[in-house]
Amino acid sequence: xxxxxxxxxxxxxxxxxxxxxxxxxxxxxxxxxxxxxxxxxxxxxxxxxxxxxxxxxxxxxxxxxxxxxxxxxxxxxxxxxxxxxxxxxxxxxxxxxxxxxxxxxxxxxxxxxxxxxxxxxxxxxxxxxxxxxxxxxxxxxxxxxxxxxxxxxxxxxxxxxxxxxxxxxxxxxxxxxxxxxxxxxxxxxxxxxxxxxxxxxxxxxxxxxxxxxxxxxxxxxxxxxxxxxxxxxxxxxxxxxxxxxxxxxxxxxxxxxxxxxxxxxxxxxxxxxxxxxxxxxxxxxxxxxxxxxxxxxxxxxxxxxxxxxxxxxxxxxxxxxxxxxxxxxxxxxxxxxxxxxxxxxxxxxxxxxxxxxxxxxxxxxxxxxxxxxxxx
Numbered sequence: 599x600x601x602x603x604x605x606x607x608x609x610x611x612x613x614x615x616x617x618x619x620x621x622x623x624x625x626x627x628x629x630x631x632x633x634x635x636x637x638x639x640x641x642x643x644x645x646x647x648x649x650x651x652x653x654x655x656x657x658x659x660x661x662x663x664x665x666x667x668x669x670x671x672x673x674x675x676x677x678x679x680x681x682x683x684x685x686x687x688x689x690x691x692x693x694x695x696x697x698x699x700x701x702x703x704x705x706x707x708x709x710x711x712x713x714x715x716x717x718x719x720x721x722x723x724x725x726x727x728x729x730x731x732x733x734x735x736x737x738x739x740x741x742x743x744x745x746x747x748x749x750x751x752x753x754x755x756x757x758x759x760x761x762x763x764x765x766x767x768x769x770x771x772x773x774x775x776x777x778x779x780x781x782x783x784x785x786x787x788x789x790x791x792x793x794x795x796x797x798x799x800x801x802x803x804x805x806x807x808x809x810x811x812x813x814x815x816x817x818x819x820x821x822x823x824x825x826x827x828x829x830x831x832x833x834x835x836x837x838x839x840x841x842x843x844x845x846x847x848x849x850x851x852x853x854x855x856x857x858x859x860x861x862x863x864x865x866x867x868x869x870x871x872x873x874x875x876x877x878x879x880x881x882x883x884x885x886x887x888x889x890x891x892x893x894x895x896x897x898x899x900x901x902x903x904x905x906x907x908x909x910x911x912x913x914x915x916x917x918x919x920x921x922x923x924x925x926x927x928x929x930x931x932x933x934x935x936x937x938x939x940x941x942x943x944x945x946x947x948x949x950x951x952x953x954x955x956x957x958x959x960x961x962x963x964x965x966x967x968x969x970x971x972x973x974x
Contacts, residue, residue: 622912634934689719700750712790728769
């Protein structure tokens with residue numbers, strides 16, 4: 599009976615219902631887009647860290663993120679790391695921003711990543727054209743398909759200049775995007791050093807792989823004591839540092855989260871206003887129920903049921919639109935991400951938003967005097 603009464607109250611004024619659903623829908627879409635962008639940005643920032651075969655990262659002091667690590671490490675630190683008990687391998691990689699000169703004129707910035715793929719340190723993933731062997735050819739590189747226009751090239755076989763050398767596209771990845779909008783360029787370690795004119799022993803990071811059964815915390819402490827000129831971070835610590843650098847120190851993450859909070863606030867206000875107005879219009883009906891012996895709790899349940907129905911309908915409509923936007927963003931430079939956890943959280947947020955909105959209506963009903971029904 600509660601659901602029946604709530605359903606009839608909700609659909610009695612369909613214009614008001616439409617306003618309520620639009621408010622919820624707007625809120626869900628805005629929150630889904632903002633948090634989807636946040637998750638998408640986070641994945642792009644940490645993608646190379648997550649795909650690297652490393653338990654620990656050795657970086658220069660002051661390295662802010664994966665893209666901004668400097669060229670300060672040498673083979674001295676590598677040998678010290680290899681001499682540390684519990685370490686299986688230490689793989690050098692070079693990462694740095696570089697100027698990319700387009701074949702037909704103009705330039706842009708790229709992030710060159712040099713790694714020896716045979717060492718299995720950081721291997722380009724999601725290859726759609728070409729192989730790892732192709733990238734090991736002289737001057738060979740791999741770039742992502744989504745950046746071909748930005749780089750002024752059309753595909754496999756095209757040439758350009760990166761930093762101080764000539765490069766040739768030998769492989770293409772798909773879906774490997776950069777949060778900084780500076781495309782990733784993968785090549786061998788020696789070729790990367792040549793492009794930047796770096797010494798043969800210079801590198802940006804060392805990827806440390808632990809021996810089976812080694813205690814990560816102990817090895818990290820031992821390695822830190824040996825490397826006085828470098829910093830040792832776990833993969834999780836380096837991920838967090840990179841996220842803080844790009845999402846919070848630049849303000850991007852705060853803007854995305856702020857947009858999500860704004861969407862929640864707007865939806866809550868619209869739903870609260872609508873539920874309060876609906877309750878006010880049906881105040882005499884609620885007074886009649888009280889006069890017939892219905893408890894205040896029963897009427898409160900009716901109002902909460904109205905809010906719940908609004909939440910479910912609004913969530914389904916909002917998520918449908920959000921999924922369409924998600925699909926359309928797949929080929930963009932900043933794709934949205936939707937996970938089952940985020941979808942569940944959005945539903946919980948919608949229900950909570952509508953429940954909070956119902957409080958204003960409940961407060962109005964609480965003040966009903968059943969005797970008012972006899973004064974009409």
